[in-house]
Amino acid sequence: MTSAEPLRILIIGAHPDDCEIKAGGVTALYREIGHQVKFVSVTNGESGHHQLSPAELVKVRRAETNQVASLMGIEYEVLGNRDGRLQPTLEARFELIALIRRYQPDLILTHRPNDYHPDHRATSTLVCDAAYMVIVPHIVPKCRRYA
Numbered sequence: 001m002t003s004a005e006p007l008r009i010l011i012i013g014a015h016p017d018d019c020e021i022k023a024g025g026v027t028a029l030y031r032e033i034g035h036q037v038k039f040v041s042v043t044n045g046e047s048g049h050h051q052l053s054p055a056e057l058v059k060v061r062r063a064e065t066n067q068v069a070s071l072m073g074i075e076y077e078v079l080g081n082r083d084g085r086l087q088p089t090l091e092a093r094f095e096l097i098a099l100i101r102r103y104q105p106d107l108i109l110t111h112r113p114n115d116y117h118p119d120h121r122a123t124s125t126l127v128c129d130a131a132y133m134v135i136v137p138h139i140v141p142k143c144r145r146y147a
């Protein structure tokens, strides 16, 4: 089955691996029928290892996200928010609004709002708020800060 016009699907996770774990299968199916997919990690993934330093872990996880992007034929963007410290702030919401406006998705997938991890819950809140506020023209007017 193929689609006449490819959809643009944006999948937003809290950490570099959430999109793959939560939506890798559906992404493979979307890609197989020609849709475009972009993964976004809202945090840098610096906190989840017992031996590697945060800086070392960020490098490892960036390399992994690059491999995922290459294998699946997708874009993958990792934002600079710190892992384990994500809050649904206006600054973070504005960053996502700008990102959504740039990508122009037809569909956005993210974490459930009652997830076990605080970064996942914050990401869910941020994405839901950004996906609504993205239509409000004077919220995050075009500027270099969010370009």
Ligand SMILES: [Zn+2]
Binding pocket: 014, 015, 018, 117, 120
């Ligand atoms: Zn996660």
